[in-house]
Amino acid sequence: MQAVNVIYRLAISLWLGGAALFTFVLTPILFRSESRDVAARIVGLFFPGYFRWGLACGVVALICRVIISGKSNFATAAIIVAMLLLCSFQAFYIEPKAAELKRRIVSFETTSKDDPLRREFAKLHGVSAVCNLSVIAGGVVLVILL
Template identity: 60%
Template sequence: MKLKQMPPIVYRLAIACWLGGASLFTFLLTPTLFKSFNRDVAGDIVGVLFPGYFLWGLACGVVALICLAGIKSRARTVSAIIIAVMLTISSVQAFVIEPKAAALKKEIPSFATTPTDHPSRVLFRKLHAISASGNLAVIGGGIALVVLL
C-alpha cells in the first residue's frame, strides 16, 4: 500500500468509528441500559461511560481532520467544516455540559423519588436536552460525511 493511500483509508475509518460509536451508544446501548435497570442505576452506568464516549468522538474527529488535509477532494472544504462543527459540539458536550450534568446528578438523591420540578432536575433536564440534540447533530454530521465520501 502506498503512503498516499493511507489518509483516505484512515479518514474513512475514523468517520466510520465516530458515527458507528455515536449511533451504537445512542440507539442501542443507552436504551438497553434504561430498559434493563432502574433509572438511577442506568443513569450511573451511562454517567461513567460518557467521558470516554466523548473523548472517543474527539479522537476520531481529530484523526479525520488531520487525514482530510492529505486528501484531494471536491468536498474537502465542506467535509472540514462539518468535522469542525462536530468537534465543537463534542467539545462542548465533553468539557462543559457533561461536567455540569455530573455535578447536578450528585445533588439529586434519586430520579425516581426527587420531584420533577426540583430545581436540579429541571436544570439537568435542560442540559440533557442540549446534549441529546448535540449528539443527534453529530450523528447527522457523520451521515453527511459518509454521503460526501
C-alpha cells in the first residue's frame, strides 16, 4: 500500500508540476523571445503531448486513489475526476478546434483581431485558459491534501 501512496503522490506532483512549468514558465518565455506566430506554432506542437501527459498522470492518480482507502478518498477522487474531465475537454475538443482555426489564420501578427476566425480562436483560448488554471488549482488542492 505504501508503494501505491508514493505513486499517487508522484502522479499528482508530476501533473501539477508539468502544468505549472508549461503555463507559467515555458509558454511566457516562448512568447517573449519569439514572434507571436513562431511562439504559437511551437506551443501548438507541444499541446497534444501536454494533454496526454495530464491525462496519463490523472488516470494513474485516480487508480491509486481508488486503491487507497481513507475518509478523504471521495473528495480527492472527485477533484481528480474533475481535473481529468477538464483535461479531456481541452485535449479532445478545444485543442483540435483551435489547431484547425490556427491553420486557417494566415498570421496572428497580420490578421486583425476583429477577424471572425481570430475572435473564435480568442474565445477557445479563453475557455482553454480557464480549464488549464482550474486543473492547476485542483492540483494545488490535492497537494495540500497530501
